[in-house]
Amino acid sequence: MSKRTEIQTILEDFKPRVGQELTVMGWVRAFRSNRFIALNDGTSMGTLQVVVDFEQIPEDVLKQISFHACIKATGKLVESQGAGQDVELLADTVEILGAANPEEYPMQPKVQSLEFLREKAHFRMRTxxxxxxxxxxxxxxxxxxxxxxxxxxxxxxxxxxxxxxxxxxxEMFRVTNLDISNPPRTEEGEVDFKEDFFEKPTNLTxxxxxxxxxxxxxxxxxxxxxxxxxxxxxxxxxxxxxxxxxxxxxxxxxxxxxxxxxxxxxxxxxxxxxxxxxxxxxxxxxxxxxxxxxxxxxxxxxxxxxxxxxxxxxxxxxxxxxxxxxxxxxxxxxxxxxxxxxxxxxxxxxxxxxxxxxxxxxxxxxxxxxxxxxxxxxxxxxxxxxxxxxxxxxxxxxxxxxxxxxxxxxxxxxxxxxxxxxxxxxxxxxxxxxxxxxxxxxxxxxxxxxxxxxxxxxxxxxxxxxxxxxxxxxxxxxxxxxxx
RNA sequence: GCCUCAGUAGCUCAGCUGGUUAGAGCGGCGGACUGUUAAUCCGUAGGUCAUAGGUUCAAGUCCUAUCUGAGGCGCCA
CATH class of the missing domain: 3.30.930.10 (Bira Bifunctional Protein; Domain 2)
Structure with missing residues (x-):
């Protein structure tokens, strides 16, 4: 994997990097106008705008730039012409590291309820x-x-x-490696914890x-x-x-x-x-x-x-x-x-x-x-x-x-x-x-x-x-x- | 464990006192668009109305049970 520059690093100190050739990797937050990718890599709240030229990027790659797809982009960091950001990356190459087929991917680019996201704990950290x-x-x-x-x-x-x-x-959680469907018993019929791993009843703290x-x-x-x-x-x-x-x-x-x-x-x-x-x-x-x-x-x-x-x-x-x-x-x-x-x-x-x-x-x-x-x-x-x-x-x-x-x-x-x-x-x-x-x-x-x-x-x-x-x-x- | 409320499209919800072919926004898909900022515009496909019974000429709508979720309470950090 080639070296990446973390997006937070770029955003907090962009001046010395303007004009440099950089590689960024992250998850697509938005793809506007077939041209502007808002990319977030988890390092901060911020997104880096990655600008793609559809004549330079293969069509099958372009098609896979969807919400929360993981991409790698390399290009020159320049001052942004747009109003919403200081700098942007003019991408020479875009590589799809992990596509996220929108027809199946449950996350959507909008406010979703906390209850719904709770059921998607493996994806909610991306919000x-x-x-x-x-x-x-x-x-x-x-x-x-x-x-x-x-x-x-x-x-x-x-x-x-x-x-x-x-x-x-x-109340405590019992810790045991006894066979709970058939535990060893004492003569009195009680569960015999002498047979357990610690030779006594144990619990989680x-x-x-x-x-x-x-x-x-x-x-x-x-x-x-x-x-x-x-x-x-x-x-x-x-x-x-x-x-x-x-x-x-x-x-x-x-x-x-x-x-x-x-x-x-x-x-x-x-x-x-x-x-x-x-x-x-x-x-x-x-x-x-x-x-x-x-x-x-x-x-x-x-x-x-x-x-x-x-x-x-x-x-x-x-x-x-x-x-x-x-x-x-x-x-x-x-x-x-x-x-x-x-x-x-x-x-x-x-x-x-x-x-x-x-x-x-x-x-x-x-x-x-x-x-x-x-x-x-x-x-x-x-x-x-x-x-x-x-x-x-x-x-x-x-x-x-x-x-x-x-x-x-x-x-x-x-x-x-x-x-x-x-x-x-x-x-x-x-x-x-x-x-x-x-x-x-x-x-x-x-x-x-x-x-x-x-x-x-x-x-x-x-x-x-x-x-x-x-x-x-x-x-x-x-x-x-x-x-x- | 107790009480209350809810479950309708991928998501968020509408659907009045039971009455034709179940609606919207967003998202998806197809198209347009090369300076966008929750982009925009045009078109389009999605639903065993949580599940199982029941009442009724007729149930998304009423009743019962179950499941799931939320809020409150108790226990505490």
Whole structure:
């Protein structure tokens, strides 16, 4: 394959290349007037105009220049006579690398619904919307590593297969190589996992946190960034059975340090995209505006996408306690008018409608809620001292709530006191034998520490403005769907 | 898992209270067009109305079941 010049390289710095003979390769976005090809190679939002002379190009080649056909074109880069672009390539030769017969190819040069494109996951990345989303997705992933590396954290790989089912984050996927239609049985008739690969029941991980704590209590500051699996039968626009989660875990951090980290980290990620993917953001912003043009005003976003991102970066997140939240909600208009479907009562978890009120109506910016009732939170969260005006026991837990998405981060200061932890585990029916190593971390050289989990796709959703989480991961896994 | 809505041409949709041969735009195909920018213009072919039953003289339209999709809720990241 001869050398190609990437289209983004040409577009961002065309001046020194004018007059040069170049080869480009990419997918046809449009073929106008039998003469002008808009060519995109995925390197950016932009297209390079390739101009062909029908007297120079064989007719069978010309005929195959159709939507999303892959071509190679060689010619001279010149300043464009047309108004829409700075430069264009006058093609001496055009080669069809991969034709795309329009009579059979399902993609069309027009706006197609996200639902339809979801069924064409192998082609949807070629569209403006999805190529923008996936370039930004990469950008966020890169920024995650850059942020932690620049701040002295170590990237830690926690296991995908776990032998513990006490991680307390929902239903798990069983991992086994037993013959499930005829598994070996014990004398009592139970499935005999002694015969299984690991000689015990194992599952796909629902969180790397417990292992990350091991890292934090040795390396000080660590983070994980890997796939996470939940076998919940969740059918919503913000849940996946397989998703990516970022979990920093930091020794000597308390809940307040944890909140500072969460806020700073979110802002860094958003800033990185604002600074490096403005063309993609502008496209997505425009896309949403076009979509909302036909909607009633009250269903439209209060701010544009870029405006929202700037606003989040420029303003402090609101920080309140769970008890504050309950008081605010009980004094709110919708509560008094009986508009909430679920009651607000100290000790009950906040429902999505309550969180949405706090974030979208009351504060109109990200909100960090902390100090939740102990009874509704996981065993490893640190028990708070009793506080005045608070009716029950609380733990140092925190949720970061974003507009439109809800919970993006869930975290806590961890319980480092062995006796308190043991009591909590007993109360919540978590077996000590399974987590003996977790307890020994407290017994030997323990330290106060804290951390959180950030749902990567939810952050991608927020930054791209995509409404459905299935449209920010290349191959979504949801109940009843594992195609591609 | 629960609730609601939807499934008509390749795509997006129209088809009023059941009533002749099922419509449009875009896309495709054929043609015109060598400075276009969602190119334009002319012509043309596409449909077991999701599937299976049922009601009726008559069903795209009503009823039942199933499948698929979307939105909301719960679980959470």
């Amino acid at each position: 403006n919307t999805f190529s923008a989303v996936f370039r930004i997705r990469h950008g966020i992933a890169y920024a995650v590593h850059k942020y932690y590396n620049d701040n002295g954290y170590f990237y830690m790989h926690t296991p995908i297969i776990t032998g513990s089912d006490a991680e307390g984050a929902g 629902v969180s790397g946190q417990l292992q990350a704590e091991i890292g934090a209590l040795a390396l000080g500051k660590v983070y994980t960034f890997g796939p996470t699996f939940r076998a919940e039968n969740s059918n919503t626009s913000r849940h996946l059975a397989e998703f990516w989660m970022i979990e920093p875990e930091v020794a000597f951090y308390d809940i307040f340090d944890n909140m500072d980290l969460a806020e700073d980290f979110c802002k860094y990620l958003i800033n990185h995209i604002l600074e490096n993917y403005s063309a993609e953001l502008e496209f997505l912003d425009q896309r949403i505006q076009n979509l909302e043009k036909n909607m009633p005003k009250n269903e439209r976003r209060a701010m544009g996408l870029i405006e929202t991102l700037r606003f989040v970066v420029d303003n402090d997140f609101e920080r309140i306690t769970y008890t504050d939240a309950v008081n605010i909600l009980r004094n709110s208009k919708p509560y008094k008018k009986g508009k909430f479907e679920y009651d607000v009562e100290w000790g009950k978890d906040l429902q999505a409608e309550h969180e949405r009120y706090l974030v979208e109506k009351k504060f109109q910016k990200p909100v960090i809620v902390r100090d939740y009732p102990a009874s509704i939170k996981a065993f490893y969260m640190r028990m708070n001292d009793e506080q005045e005006g608070v009716p029950g026991k609380t733990v140092a837990a925190m949720d970061v709530l974003f507009p439109g998405i809800g919970e993006v981060i869930g975290g806590s200061q961890r319980e480092e006191r062995l006796d308190v932890l043991k009591t909590r585990m007993a109360d919540m029916n978590v077996h000590e034998e399974e987590l003996w190593w977790y307890l020994e971390l407290r017994k030997f050289g323990g330290a106060p520490h804290a951390g959180f989990g950030l749902g990567f796709e939810r952050m991608v959703q927020f930054i791209t403005g995509m409404g459905n989480i299935r449209d920010v991961i290349a191959f979504p896994r949801t109940p009843g769907n594992a195609e591609f």
